[in-house]
Amino acid sequence: xxxLVESGGGLVQxxxxxxxxxxxxxxxxxxxxxxxxxxxxxxxLVWVSRINxxxxxxxxxxxxxGRFTISRDNARxxxxxxxxxxxxxxxxxxxxxxxxxxxxxxxxxxxQGTLVTVSS
Amino acid sequence: DIQMTQSPSSLSASVGxxxxxxxxxxxxxxxxxxxxxxxxxxAPELLIYAASTLQSGVPSRFSGSGSGTDFTLTISSLQxxxxxxxxxxxxxxxxxxxxxxxxxxx
Numbered sequence: 001x002x003x004l005v006e007s008g009g010g011l012v013q014x015x016x017x018x019x020x021x022x023x024x025x026x027x028x029x030x031x032x033x034x035x036x037x038x039x040x041x042x043x044x045l046v047w048v049s050r051i052n053x054x055x056x057x058x059x060x061x062x063x064x065x066g067r068f069t070i071s072r073d074n075a076r077x078x079x080x081x082x083x084x085x086x087x088x089x090x091x092x093x094x095x096x097x098x099x100x101x102x103x104x105x106x107x108x109x110x111x112q113g114t115l116v117t118v119s120s
Numbered sequence: 121d122i123q124m125t126q127s128p129s130s131l132s133a134s135v136g137x138x139x140x141x142x143x144x145x146x147x148x149x150x151x152x153x154x155x156x157x158x159x160x161x162x163a164p165e166l167l168i169y170a171a172s173t174l175q176s177g178v179p180s181r182f183s184g185s186g187s188g189t190d191f192t193l194t195i196s197s198l199q200x201x202x203x204x205x206x207x208x209x210x211x212x213x214x215x216x217x218x219x220x221x222x223x224x225x226x
């Protein structure tokens with residue numbers, strides 16, 4: 001069974017840092033591209049970042065570029081999101097999601113999400 | 121960036137109704153259009169990818185159509201478990217963008 005389990009969320013002050021983790025199981029993690037997607041409280045879904053299977057190709061939303069860093073450790077089956085210089089507007093539930101194999105580039109499995117709250 | 125616009129933002133329907141949600145892209149995205157369902161407090165789930173391909177395990181009452189800029193999600197006979205929020209998402213080019221969501225209520 002495919003599982004994605006996020007952790008690392010919590011309360012942080014503006015300007016602070018957090019590192020989110022997403023542990024994958026039930027599939028060959030090293031062959032899949034992965035995304036981070038966030039959802040502001042009561043709002044819609046917003047794409048944050050994407051990484052290819054070996055970590056050599058990465059992209060970010062403009063809103064997080066220069067502050068967030070996506071990475072992965074295929075030996076540990078883990079995806080990361082390092083978040084620095086956090087702002088109140090980064091408050092959201094953060095989901096990791098797997099990219100489906102094939103050409104559609106859709107996200108076929110999602111984790112349960114981890115809540116990040118940026119507040120003083 | 122490609123903007124995705126869904127309509128309506130919300131709708132009220134009854135069990136057994138046929139429901140149609142539309143999604144428009146600000147530029148052509150070929151068939152790189154995906155639909156997700158999200159229930160309160162849960163992660164989104166993939167329903168349809170590549171505009172019209174049903175994800176494994178998704179009931180056949182769900183269907184998708186369209187290409188280019190205009191897309192449709194149809195639920196042929198609404199069931200109690202279908203009351204949720206639905207999002208379209210383009211995967212043609214980054215930044216990947218989502219529609220604002222359509223909430224289907226009783």
